[in-house]
Amino acid sequence: MSGPVDGSVVHLVGAISLIQRFPALAGVDLEVRTGEIVLLRGPNGAGKSTLLRLCAGLAPLSNGVGSVLGHDLTVREQRRRVRRETGLLAHQTFLYDDLTVEENLRFWAAANRVDEGTIEPVLDRLALAGRLRDVKIAGLSAGQRRRASLAVMVSRRPKLWLLDEPHAGLDQAGRDFVDDLVKHAVGFGATVMIASHDVHRATDLATRTVTVAGGLVEDEGQDPPEDRADRSAASEHINPDGTDPDSTDPDGADPDATGPDGPGPGGEADSDSTEQEGDRDAS
Amino acid sequence: MLHDALLMAGKDLRIERGSRVVLGQILPFGALVLILFGLAISPDLTVLGTDRRSVLAQVSPGLFWMAVLFSALQALNRSFAVEAADGNLDGLKMAGLDPAGIFLGKAGTVTAQLLVLEILLGAGAFLIYGAPLDSVILLVVTVLFATTSITSAGTLYAALGSGLRVRDTLVPLLVLPVLAPVLLAATLATDAAVFGPAGDGWSWALLLAVFALLYVGIGMLAFGPIMEET
Numbered sequence: 001m002s003g004p005v006d007g008s009v010v011h012l013v014g015a016i017s018l019i020q021r022f023p024a025l026a027g028v029d030l031e032v033r034t035g036e037i038v039l040l041r042g043p044n045g046a047g048k049s050t051l052l053r054l055c056a057g058l059a060p061l062s063n064g065v066g067s068v069l070g071h072d073l074t075v076r077e078q079r080r081r082v083r084r085e086t087g088l089l090a091h092q093t094f095l096y097d098d099l100t101v102e103e104n105l106r107f108w109a110a111a112n113r114v115d116e117g118t119i120e121p122v123l124d125r126l127a128l129a130g131r132l133r134d135v136k137i138a139g140l141s142a143g144q145r146r147r148a149s150l151a152v153m154v155s156r157r158p159k160l161w162l163l164d165e166p167h168a169g170l171d172q173a174g175r176d177f178v179d180d181l182v183k184h185a186v187g188f189g190a191t192v193m194i195a196s197h198d199v200h201r202a203t204d205l206a207t208r209t210v211t212v213a214g215g216l217v218e219d220e221g222q223d224p225p226e227d228r229a230d231r232s233a234a235s236e237h238i239n240p241d242g243t244d245p246d247s248t249d250p251d252g253a254d255p256d257a258t259g260p261d262g263p264g265p266g267g268e269a270d271s272d273s274t275e276q277e278g279d280r281d282a283s
Numbered sequence: 284m285l286h287d288a289l290l291m292a293g294k295d296l297r298i299e300r301g302s303r304v305v306l307g308q309i310l311p312f313g314a315l316v317l318i319l320f321g322l323a324i325s326p327d328l329t330v331l332g333t334d335r336r337s338v339l340a341q342v343s344p345g346l347f348w349m350a351v352l353f354s355a356l357q358a359l360n361r362s363f364a365v366e367a368a369d370g371n372l373d374g375l376k377m378a379g380l381d382p383a384g385i386f387l388g389k390a391g392t393v394t395a396q397l398l399v400l401e402i403l404l405g406a407g408a409f410l411i412y413g414a415p416l417d418s419v420i421l422l423v424v425t426v427l428f429a430t431t432s433i434t435s436a437g438t439l440y441a442a443l444g445s446g447l448r449v450r451d452t453l454v455p456l457l458v459l460p461v462l463a464p465v466l467l468a469a470t471l472a473t474d475a476a477v478f479g480p481a482g483d484g485w486s487w488a489l490l491l492a493v494f495a496l497l498y499v500g501i502g503m504l505a506f507g508p509i510m511e512e513t
Contacts, residue, residue: 058373076511084379092370094377096294098301107294111287111378136301152374 007033009160009191010055014064017047017054024050026215027064032193035186039206040195047215048195049091052162055193057082069159084112087158089166093149097138101128101148104137108152118155126151126177142169154181161185161192167201179205284384291380291388295362296395304361305396313354313404320346321411344473347408348466352433354400356455358393359437363445372445372513382507390431390438390502397430418481421488425476428491429469435498436461442509465494 010032017025025047032038040048053059055068057079066073068082095104105119105128123129126147137145146169153161161182167175175198182192182205196202203209211218299305324339324346339346366372375385405426409416416422440457444450468487475484 056377058376080379083377086377088373088377090370090373092373094370094374096298096365096371097368098298098365099294100301103297107290108374108378110290111375111380 008067009034009036009069010193011067012054012064013066015054015061015066016063017050017059018062019050019059023062023215024059025054028212028215028217030210030217032191034191035189037182037186037192037194037205037207039199039202039209040193040212041197041199041202041209042212042218046212048212049164050215051212052088052090052164052193052195055082055160056086056088056162058088085158086160086162087153087156088162088164089146089150089153090164091168093137093145094152095137095145095148098136100134100136101140101151102133104148105151105155109155112156114155114157118157122151122155126154143171143174146170147174150178150181159190161190163192163194163196165196165198166194167196167198175201284381284387287380287384288387288391291385292392292395295365295389295392298365299392299396305358305400309354309357309361309396310400310403312357313350313400314407316350316353317346317404317407317411320350343408344477345466345470347404347473348429348469350404351397351401351430352459352462352466354404355393355397355433355437356458358396358400359434359441359458360451360454362389362393362438363441363450367445367450372510376510382510383503385510386435386438386442386502386506387499389442390434390499393434393438394430397434398426401426401430416477417479418476418484421481421484422473422476424488425469425472425484425491428488428495429465429472431495432465432491432498433462435495435502436465439498439502439505439509442506442513445513465491468494 008031010030012028012030015025015028015030016023028047028051030051040051042048050059054061054066054073057068057071057073061073069085071078071082071085073079073082094108096107099107102119102123105123106116108114109116109119120129123133128144128148128151132140132144137148140148146166150166163178163182166178166182170178179201182194186192194202194206321339324342366375437454437458440461441450441454444454444457447453468490472484472487472491475481475487
């Protein structure tokens with residue numbers, strides 16, 4: 001069995017992950033390198049989410065070889081390091097319903113040992129800085145929850161982004177914004193793995209496509225190199241949290257900044273926008 | 284560890300401030316249990332050949348701790364329901380918080396909530412059951428150690444059940460047998476503190492202190508492996 005190659009972020013050989021005795025992953029071989037955007041596609045129950053959770057250090061590596069960001073997944077202490085260095089956007093939001101958006105962000109920032117100064121730029125960037133800031137998570141729509149969850153993940157500045165259906169529940173502007181964030185993160189040196197059923201959008205975004213079925217990686221597709229070069233050029237000079245490194249603000253936060261491709265989700269940086277009013281769940 | 288414990292406790296208290304579940308639901312539940320015990324055992328009922336205290340007054344320490352225990356189960360269930368609700372336990376794992384800190388934070392919050400509840404229930408017990416008070420110091424020591432025992436053992440088992448769909452029914456089944464010795468010691472120590480002589484209760488209070496130390500120690504050591512399995 002070969003070890004991880006230089007620049008390897010995810011290295012799996014014959015990886016088996018048992019979830020309540022069921023082999024959710026049944027011998028996965030996968031190599032992901034720094035700066036790649038890998039799309040995982042496959043039918044429901046194929047093992048895409050488990051593969052992401054394995055790479056996040058949450059699902060067990062029951063058998064086989066596995067390392068993420070150079071940490072061995074079979075060693076408990078190293079798996080903990082993997083968790084700290086990766087960001088997982090899962091079906092679950094990892095947010096507390098009875099806390100407001102800001103309280104959630106502040107709690108998770110403290111838990112993740114993130115500088116509190118990063119909270120405001122992230123709130124601004126994800127259009128959560130206005131009225132939504134003081135709204136409890138229970139009072140948000142599915143799309144707004146997704147944005148809040150994304151805000152927590154972005155504020156961690158992970159090296160490996162693991163996105164499970166990142167476009168689900170988002171409107172057009174929100175989906176475009178997620179794509180921008182991913183490109184920005186890669187431009188800053190992060191690596192991204194996306195599980196998505198939104199194949200057209202995700203394929204455009206990805207540098208490589210991997211098909212997962214029956215707990216196995218069945219085949220891999222490679223995008224033309226010129227496409228990847230174009231995407232790399234588009235994502236240069238951007239921080240992973242979406243802020244502009246050339247900004248004069250020491251925190252990297254420019255309240256007026258709306259990114260190279262337009263404003264944040266909803267079309268407005270101000271969260272009092274009409275889109276957000278409309279996005280708000282009636283309940 | 285202390286940072287993580289305070290962080291978790293602060294978060295849980297903010298959640299309670301926003302939801303008022305303990306204050307609005309668990310406290311009334313505990314009061315209701317006390318009142319129902321009072322209705323089930325008539326205040327006028329006495330037993331011939333014993334002292335002149337009514338049966339209700341004689342059993343009031345046990346009834347008080349039963350009410351506390353039932354309320355504690357509710358509070359512990361609530362404490363871990365918020366973590367299981369939207370995958371937050373995974374979020375805590377991803378953050379790399381010290382499991383012992385998480386344990387201390389969650390157990391500490393429930394302890395603080397139970398202490399408030401016990402003060403109010405204790406006042407209610409004096410009113411409903413007409414119990415006197417012989418030794419305040421023994422009562423305070425008993426309450427502190429018994430509550431710490433209940434919350435630390437309860438936090439451990441609540442964490443164990445948090446990932447299960449049957450946690451609401453399973454956790455009481457696991458916790459109550461473990462807490463039976465605590466209930467016995469707390470009842471006897473409280474009986475001595477309330478009716479005297481207080482000297483008889485200190486040995487039970489000491490036993491409660493041992494329980495508290497034991498359960499806190501086990502909780503700090505075992506919480507990490509339990510979190511990994513949930």
